[in-house]
Amino acid sequence: MKKHVLKKLLSALCLSSLLIGCAKETAVPQVTAVPEETTGVPAETAEQTAGDIIILYTSDMHCGLTQGFGATGLAQVRDTLEKAGNAVLLVDDGDAIQGDAIGILTEGKAVTRVMNALHYDAAIPGNHEFDYGMDKFENVMDLAEFPYISCNITKNDELFLDPYVIKEAGGKKIAFIGVTTPETMVTSNPTHFKDESGNMIYGFTRDEDGSALFAQVQKYIDEVREKGADYVVLLCHMGNNEDDAPYNFQTLIEKTEGVDVLLDGHSHDVDQVTMNDKNGDPVIRSGCGTKLQAIGYVRIATEDGSITAGLYSWNNDVMPSELFGFENEVTGTVQNVYDEIDEIMNLKIADSAVTLSIFDPVKKTAAGNPERIGRKQETNMADFITDAYRIQTGADIAFTNAGSLRDQIEEGEVTYGDIMRVLPFSNPISVSKIKGSVLLDGLEWGVRNLPEESAILMPSGFSYEVDATIPSPCTVNAEGGFGSVEGKRRVSNVLINGQPLDPDQTYTVASSSYLLFEGGSGLTMFDHSMVIMEDIKLDNECLIDYIQKDLNGRIGEEYRDVYGQGRLFIKLPEESDN
Numbered sequence: 305m306k307k308h309v310l311k312k313l314l315s316a317l318c319l320s321s322l323l324i325g326c327a328k329e330t331a332v333p334q335v336t337a338v339p340e341e342t343t344g345v346p347a348e349t350a351e352q353t354a355g356d357i358i359i360l361y362t363s364d365m366h367c368g369l370t371q372g373f374g375a376t377g378l379a380q381v382r383d384t385l386e387k388a389g390n391a392v393l394l395v396d397d398g399d400a401i402q403g404d405a406i407g408i409l410t411e412g413k414a415v416t417r418v419m420n421a422l423h424y425d426a427a428i429p430g431n432h433e434f435d436y437g438m439d440k441f442e443n444v445m446d447l448a449e450f451p452y453i454s455c456n457i458t459k460n461d462e463l464f465l466d467p468y469v470i471k472e473a474g475g476k477k478i479a480f481i482g483v484t485t486p487e488t489m490v491t492s493n494p495t496h497f498k499d500e501s502g503n504m505i506y507g508f509t510r511d512e513d514g515s516a517l518f519a520q521v522q523k524y525i526d527e528v529r530e531k532g533a534d535y536v537v538l539l540c541h542m543g544n545n546e547d548d549a550p551y552n553f554q555t556l557i558e559k560t561e562g563v564d565v566l567l568d569g570h571s572h573d574v575d576q577v578t579m580n581d582k583n584g585d586p587v588i589r590s591g592c593g594t595k596l597q598a599i600g601y602v603r604i605a606t607e608d609g610s611i612t613a614g615l616y617s618w619n620n621d622v623m624p625s626e627l628f629g630f631e632n633e634v635t636g637t638v639q640n641v642y643d644e645i646d647e648i649m650n651l652k653i654a655d656s657a658v659t660l661s662i663f664d665p666v667k668k669t670a671a672g673n674p675e676r677i678g679r680k681q682e683t684n685m686a687d688f689i690t691d692a693y694r695i696q697t698g699a700d701i702a703f704t705n706a707g708s709l710r711d712q713i714e715e716g717e718v719t720y721g722d723i724m725r726v727l728p729f730s731n732p733i734s735v736s737k738i739k740g741s742v743l744l745d746g747l748e749w750g751v752r753n754l755p756e757e758s759a760i761l762m763p764s765g766f767s768y769e770v771d772a773t774i775p776s777p778c779t780v781n782a783e784g785g786f787g788s789v790e791g792k793r794r795v796s797n798v799l800i801n802g803q804p805l806d807p808d809q810t811y812t813v814a815s816s817s818y819l820l821f822e823g824g825s826g827l828t829m830f831d832h833s834m835v836i837m838e839d840i841k842l843d844n845e846c847l848i849d850y851i852q853k854d855l856n857g858r859i860g861e862e863y864r865d866v867y868g869q870g871r872l873f874i875k876l877p878e879e880s881d882n
Contacts, residue, residue, distance in 0.1 A: 357474040357604040358390045359537065361592060363569030364430070365396070366403025367415055367728075368595030369638055373616075374623035375418050379634040381599055381616060382422070391474035394422060397569035398430025398484065398541035401444060403595075403710065405649055405724030406641065411436045412444045414641035421637040424450040426469050428482035429457070430541040430569060431491045435729055438496050438506065453482035453539070455524045456509035456517055464506065467524045470533055474606060479528035483521055483540045485570055486510035486551050490784050490826045493731075493818050512782060514550030518559040525562045535564045535604060535611075543571030544591065547753055554579065557587050564611060565590070565602050574598055574615060588613045619671070649721035654851040656859035660685040661712040661866050679706040679757035682868035685713070685726070688859070689843075690764030692850035697840060699735050699814035701765035701800060705750075705825050706758070708816070708843075718851070718859070723844050731816035732839035733846050738830060740800075741807035745829040747795045749786045752776035754794075755876045759825045766805075767871040768798040785826035812836060816843055 360382055369375045378394075386392050400419065401412030412433070419427070429452055434441055445452050455467030468481040486508040489497065497506035509517045525536055542553045549555050553568045561582040572594040581587050590613045592600035598615040605612075618624060625635065662678025662685050669675050677683060689709060694702035711725040738746075747768055750761040754772040777791035798805035817839055818824035821831060841849070851859060862869070 355606040356390050358392045359602040360394045361567045361600045363397035364594040365400040367407040372596035373618045375638050376625035376635045379632045393425045396427035398428045399432045402432040402435045409645050411440045416444050416447045420449045421634045426480050428539045431488035434492045434496050454484045458507040476534040478535045479533035480537050481524050485542050494823045522560050538566040540568045541570045544573050563587050651720045654718040654857045656718050658864045659715045662709050682872035684863045686762035687868050688863050692847045693814040694764040696846050697735050697814040699812040702814040703761040706760040727844040730842045731818045734817040735814045735837040736820045737810045737834040738813045740805045740809050742829050752778045763871045766800045769796050769873040770794050771875045773877050785828040
């Protein structure tokens with residue numbers, strides 16, 4: 305046997321043991337070794353693959369082109385299924401172009417070039433597609449060789465994108481309808497949705513009970529059915545968080561009818577669920593995680609039209625293309641986009657004596673990955689970041705949103721790329737004067753979702769306590785942001801540089817402009833605070849200057865403890881004496 309053929313077969317046989325279906329309630333195809341003429345990913349049995357329609361989908365890639373399966377592995381899965389005789393479509397559920405330095409440095413264009421090479425059939429914008437600004441997103445759309453769709457994004461009260469696209473595959477018409485979470489208004493930068501005069505011109509069909517969104521989605525379900533769609537698939541960036549109701553997949557399914565499958569993103573989960581719609585008919589809902597850890601699939605059987613769904617999962621740290629040494633048409637594109645930024649990314653800026661993390665060093669998730677604790681408690685990474693903001697600006701105190709910290713810094717050499725992965729949003733840092741009572745409301749809003757992950761305001765220059773056994777007293781305004789505090793507070797014993805917070809005193813506060821006066825994460829209480837210094841420098845630039853100028857190029861032992869320096873004390877329900 306020729307050497308290259310043997311290599312292909314070995315790759316296929318190894319991969320066959322690792323491509324697994326994760327759908328609990330839906331059928332999972334059995335995997336066998338691939339025929340000699342295919343490479344990298346095993347074919348399924350002939351009975352399962354002959355002439356079926358397969359929809360592959362990705363979600364929340366967050367620039368993870370070289371993680372999980374990687375873009376090359378995704379192409380290999382698609383190509384193998386096509387060679388086995390299936391009609392294959394490839395779609396994305398949003399948050400693809402943001403989340404790593406390659407997204408920031410190219411404003412999403414590098415990821416879009418790779419998506420073009422992968423021949424995507426359609427994509428929807430997630431909430432983070434807008435993080436570079438609406439003009440930058442329009443540049444991305446101009447570059448994309450596939451349509452972006454969404455039925456609920458408006459500009460000046462008109463649809464901003466086409467609401468759906470109908471694709472023909474295997475002799476059937478398949479309609480894809482896009483739905484982007486209305487929570488985008490508070491989870492992306494709200495100023496991106498305003499004109500130069502500060503008027504809000506973009507919207508996401510949001511109201512108090514979700515009825516406007518559900519009516520909009522139903523309108524287009526009915527429309528594509530009238531146009532002869534055999535199958536209707538919702539491409540959603542909604543998620544499974546019950547606290548986001550009515551803007552989650554559960555409520556959307558309950559309030560609509562006529563959908564066959566809902567492919568979902570936003571919450572980074574891999575849940576496979578079948579639940580009944582408004583009429584009691586079953587709808588399959590599938591999530592595929594983040595950063596290409598899994599590739600979701602929907603199989604429409606030619607024989608009887610039955611629909612099954614599930615995941616191809618890859619749990620190794622090394623991508624299949626690296627582990628088994630295969631290449632395809634996408635490999636070169638990925639290499640090219642990374643070559644363009646490698647010189648900057650690999651530039652050393654410091655050394656670290658410690659590992660700074662947002663993950664628990666001991667606890668693991670059910671999938672065996674380190675448990676993310678950065679949105680539930682203090683971490684050394686949060687302490688480090690907020691110290692940079694406070695010391696670099698000279699403010700009394702500083703805070704950051706727990707959700708803005710996206711990676712860890714390993715002990716040893718620290719590069720520009722490491723910093724960009726920790727702070728991928730490149731938010732400007734500003735300083736405002738904030739009254740003590742207003743700061744207290746901000747802290748209360750930040751812990752409202754505990755013990756679940758919450759947008760906690762991580763402190764520098766102050767400390768506070770949280771009793772999460774008390775129900776959150778925060779109300780929500782019509783836009784989904786902070787309304788008021790009504791009831792007993794969770795937050796207490798706030799100490800500013802060791803002294804009790806004075807509700808009537810004003811403090812200078814350093815943080816991102818996104819949080820201080822753009823209403824980010826729903827922090828509307830800061831809207832009318834006095835701006836002292838605006839957009840001083842970007843957050844990642846601030847961090848680099850802190851390391852090099854204030855720490856003399858070395859992150860020291862004061863940040864050794866992953867659980868932080870004792871600035872945030874949280875009492876969880878299971879710790880209650882009740």
